[in-house]
Amino acid sequence: MKIRTVRHIIKDGFVNTYRNKLMSLASTVIVVASLIIFGFFLLVSYNLELNVKMWQEQPQMEVFCYTELDATQVKMVEDSIKNNDKIAEYIRVSREENYEKAKEKLGKGSDLLKGYGADTFMESFIIRLKDTQYSQEVVSSLEKMSGVEKISYSQNAIDVISRISYWIKLGSSLMVTIFLVVSVFIISNTIKLTVFARRKEINIMKYIGATDWFIRWPFVVEGVIISIVGAIVAFVISAYGYMSLYDKFAQDLFLADSQLLKMVDISEVWPQLILSYLAIGVVVGMIGSFLSIRKHLRV
Amino acid sequence: MVELKNVSKTYSNGTVALRDINLKMDKGEFVFVVGPSGSGKSSLVKLLLKEEDATEGEVYVNGYDVSSLSRHEVPYLRRSLGCVFQDFRLLPNKTVYENVAFAMIITEALPKEIRRQVPMALALVGLSRKANTYPSQLSGGEQQRVALARALVNNPSLLIADEPTGNLDPETSWEIMKLLSEVNNRGTTVIVTTHEKSIVDEMKRRVVAISKGLIVRDQEKGQYRDEDKNCQTYH
Structure with a gap:
């Protein structure tokens, strides 16, 4: 052509x-x-x-440490969370913050907390996973760690x-x-x-x-x-x-x-x-x- | 130039259009193909253009073995000859000039060549002044002249006119016939199918009469009607 x-x-x-x-x-x-x-x-x-x-990213897990842990032990837990490649990000919640949160939650009933100081509260980590499908895996690996008292999450919602x-x-x-x-x-x-x-x-x-x-x-x-x-x-x-x-x-x-x-x-x-x-x-x-x-x- | 050897054409619905036709036309001839509607003369034209294939026999046009031509070679056969139809077949969206030029553009001619040839062809048919009008703005006779200019612009050695005056009044018909005759005088072979008695009788050219798919008469300087009584029954 x-x-x-x-x-x-x-x-x-x-x-x-x-x-x-x-x-x-x-x-x-x-x-x-x-x-x-x-x-x-x-x-x-x-x-x-x-x-x-x-x-999918929103459902969070909160990892609670034992109240008795000292700073270095808490640091160990933090490190293992940090090194877990299935976790997108985490926030460390200090004893004071947990104390304030509890106060807020109770509202008028916060009088109940009188006499308790922040040191009676535990440190915790709020975790966000990269993908909800890893939730089971992450939970079981974190549960095995010493120093972790419990993990709160709702498997149902995630599913x-x-x-x-x-x-x-x-x-x-x-x-x-x-x-x-x-x-x-x-x-x-x-x-x-x-x-x-x-x-x-x-x-x-x-x-x-x-x-x-x-x-x-x-x-x-x-x-x-x-x-x-x-x-x-x-x-x-x-x-x-x-x-x-x-x-x-x-x-x-x-x-x-x-x-x-x-x-x-x-x-x-x-x-x-x-x-x-x-x-x-x-x-x-x-x-x-x-x-x-x-x-x-x-x- | 044109040769048909033992050609038969039967359509798929069983209609027999041509039966064992043998016909030869030489260079420079002017041939009328006459016959009533349904006689097979349109089928003859269709075979020459390879619009239809012969059921049997061989067809030669301009050196092409039409019967064995492949689909993509057909355009080249058609370019080698000029064609004029009863219904003009002009492109409605193109001007007179563009219609004529189109026949050259498809052959991939040089623009310089096109600018030279198209006005010449339009002058030949006397339509130079209407170059920029559209076909719908022209009379039937003018439209047919545009079609003629388009058929001639590539200087074909063969011109096929299928009922060129079928849609025209007698006076305009004569103008077209005179043009065809002039084209023939310049050396182009012309084949005209028609059933206009007066024109055929007047022109005194070769007449091939077809009836019921058979060539019933082939006569130099012939008349539309033969004295033969057998033939008249079909008219």
Whole structure:
């Protein structure tokens, strides 16, 4: 293929897109709509994943040392926690802090603590695991240590969250896949309509001796132009929508403060969003044009 | 130039379109293929363009063995000849100039060549002034002339016109026929299928009459209708 032919094909693709304004517009709108639906589920699944991760990290364990331990013995316990590679981070809680905590917990009944000093309380460590699935392992290894009196944790909560997060991950990836397939169908069907509307044109080109590729390429270029425009429009709409939702969410102090729910920042997802839009659009546009034109080339 | 040897065509639904046809056309000839609708003359044209394949026999066009041509060689056969149809078959989204130029672009001709040839072809059919209009803005006769310019722009040695005047009034039909005749005078072989009696009778060219898939008459300087009574029953 000569360079001037390539140039002609690309120019033809642009000119045809412009001259078939109505059909191009209709196709673009459909591309935009299906990409936004797809993007919605993609964003939902990103957010679910983030929140699930957060919940997964939240369940903490508290390791309580015996009250009688002196500073060096406590240090030994701390070192073994520090060296455990399954623990993401830990906080050392001193006797005084535990004393204050107990006071706070009791509230009005803190009178009960009169006569007890901080030294009657024990030192403890609040631990956060790298992954909830290690919980059993970590607990059994820490329990074996001398100096550790008890470990408080709720295995049940951890198990439930692990299971829920598994199902949420599975469900959201299923949704994204379904809508990916649906988008592919809708977009390629639209292209089929465009090609059908212009089957006479394809026929004529065949009659005057154009090769299949010569006819096919401008349609492919057209499909790609429409999908790129569609992807950009879809991105602008969904990014704008997401950002305004994010702002509303952030303003709602209760939700933001509670730390129970979080939204993924747009800056973290926009590259994935536009890339998947472009990739889906372009691949589907190309394959769609390619396949739907094939039938009409047999003259 | 064009040769058919023992060609038969039966469509998949069982319709027999051509039966054991033998036909030869030489370089520079002007041939009318006449016959009523359903006689098989359109099938004949389809075989020449390899729109359909012959069920039996051999077809040669411009040195191509049409029957054994592979799918991707077909465009090159079609480029070697010019084609004009009853329904004009112009690209609606392209201007007159672009329509004609398109036939050259597909052959990957040089832009310089295109800029030279297209105005010449348009001048030949008398449409230089309409170069920038779209087909929908033209009359039927003008559209057919654009189609003719497109068919001729690559200087083909063979021009096939399938019912070129089928959609035109008698006066315009004559203009097209005169153009075809002129093209023939320049040395291009011309094959015209038609059922317009007056034109065929007037032009006094070779006439190949087809009826029920058979060549019933092949006559130099022929008439549309033969005195043969057997033939008349089909008209």
